[in-house]
Amino acid sequence: MARVNYDFIDEVRQSTIFDASACMQCGQCTAICPMGLELLPRQLFLYVGAGLEDKVLENQETIFSCLLCRLCEENCPRDVNIAEDVRFLRNYINRKVFKLARN
Amino acid sequence: MLADEDGPLAVNGRPVRNIAYIYCVGSRQPEDGDIDQPNLYCSRYCCSAAVHSAVEVHERAPEIHQYHLYRDMRTYGKYETLYESAAREGSVFLRFADEEPPEVTIEDGRPLVKVKGQLPDGEELEIPVDLVVLVTGMVPRKNEKLVEILKLPAGTDGFFNEVHPKLRPCETVINGVSIAGAAQGPKNLAESVACALSTVAKSAALLMKGYVDLDPFLATIDSDRCLWCGECQAACPYEAIEKVSVEGKEVARVLPALCKGGGVCVPVCPEDAIDLTGYTDAQVRSMIDSLAKPTQALVGVNDG
Numbered sequence: 001m002a003r004v005n006y007d008f009i010d011e012v013r014q015s016t017i018f019d020a021s022a023c024m025q026c027g028q029c030t031a032i033c034p035m036g037l038e039l040l041p042r043q044l045f046l047y048v049g050a051g052l053e054d055k056v057l058e059n060q061e062t063i064f065s066c067l068l069c070r071l072c073e074e075n076c077p078r079d080v081n082i083a084e085d086v087r088f089l090r091n092y093i094n095r096k097v098f099k100l101a102r103n
Numbered sequence: 104m105l106a107d108e109d110g111p112l113a114v115n116g117r118p119v120r121n122i123a124y125i126y127c128v129g130s131r132q133p134e135d136g137d138i139d140q141p142n143l144y145c146s147r148y149c150c151s152a153a154v155h156s157a158v159e160v161h162e163r164a165p166e167i168h169q170y171h172l173y174r175d176m177r178t179y180g181k182y183e184t185l186y187e188s189a190a191r192e193g194s195v196f197l198r199f200a201d202e203e204p205p206e207v208t209i210e211d212g213r214p215l216v217k218v219k220g221q222l223p224d225g226e227e228l229e230i231p232v233d234l235v236v237l238v239t240g241m242v243p244r245k246n247e248k249l250v251e252i253l254k255l256p257a258g259t260d261g262f263f264n265e266v267h268p269k270l271r272p273c274e275t276v277i278n279g280v281s282i283a284g285a286a287q288g289p290k291n292l293a294e295s296v297a298c299a300l301s302t303v304a305k306s307a308a309l310l311m312k313g314y315v316d317l318d319p320f321l322a323t324i325d326s327d328r329c330l331w332c333g334e335c336q337a338a339c340p341y342e343a344i345e346k347v348s349v350e351g352k353e354v355a356r357v358l359p360a361l362c363k364g365g366g367v368c369v370p371v372c373p374e375d376a377i378d379l380t381g382y383t384d385a386q387v388r389s390m391i392d393s394l395a396k397p398t399q400a401l402v403g404v405n406d407g
């Protein structure tokens with residue numbers, strides 16, 4: 001059972017960095033990822049879009065194991081800035097979980 | 104609600120902060136499901152209409168969160184741009200499986216929508232909202248009387264049928280009766296207007312000609328044989344047969360303007376007094392004869 005967290009959505013919206021609204025869940029990123037991440041970018045973005053903060057926090061391991069190689073970004077048919085979005089999520093986790101200040 | 108003058112969106116005086124749209128409510132349902140009189144068809148226009156209102160909501164109040172729970176998204180043609188802008192503006196689109204529709208319950212006096220939004224781990228999603236929008240399909244109006252008077256052909260879904268969806272898309276099998284817009288099936292405004300214009304063009308062509316060509320295949324009645332029993336009048340679905348008096352004898356007469364050459368009257372006549380032009384008994388009999396005529400066996404080519 002995963003409950004929608006509207007505050008999380010608002011915080012993501014305010015950032016102006018995270019933008020996966022163009023993602024159409026095609027799975028190109030999934031196919032091309034050299035890490036074979038447990039939770040693939042598109043699925044991660046689905047969680048963020050739907051406002052499931054718990055799910056995002058559960059998957060810290062995945063978010064931090066991304067190489068930021070941008071292979072997915074290069075091949076994204078919708079030009080989603082995947083690496084930038086992943087970095088935003090790392091930043092978010094740093095602040096929320098590890099209580100690190102911004103920057 | 105959107106049509107109301109300015110001010111924040113509200114339902115029963117309560118402000119709306121979160122909206123869930125549930126698509127295909129009552130549409131594309133199995134015939135044997137637990138819904139009374141389900142729509143078996145897709146109404147086409149509802150996805151675009153719902154997505155359009157989501158875009159308008161966003162224009163009015165960008166802070167509102169909108170969840171779209173759909174089975175299949177059909178914002179066909181140029182309406183794709185509506186979907187695009189709704190998604191860009193933060194509407195969340197989640198697909199649910201046919202057999203697992205969302206559930207709406209009430210929690211603390213507010214609707215709570217539960218749905219298996221096809222998340223990666225198949226988990227159920229809980230969305231507390233202020234407003235649930237059920238996106239329902241278009242259904243035909245109850246028109247029994249009109250159908251009866253004009254003898255219009257209606258499909259199993261209750262909408263009127265055209266002669267041919269591509270070749271004669273706005274005419275019915277009844278000459279002079281055309282259909283347009285949502286009488287024919289679910290249509291949005293633009294489609295209805297296009298359909299109406301085509302119907303007008305067809306009607307104008309009919310009127311400007313100044314006269315009507317009748318079908319050549321009509322029933323003809325032999326007044327000498329007819330004894331007026333009324334069988335043919337009862338059988339005719341177009342009410343094209345009337346009783347007249349010829350030289351003091353009551354006989355049936357065909358009204359050429361109404362007769363469609365259906366031929367229902369021919370076999371019911373006990374006196375064999377009715378024939379169909381182009382398909383007279385003599386013609387059909389001679390066709391059968393020539394078909395049944397024994398032909399000379401061909402000398403086999405391979406026999407040699």
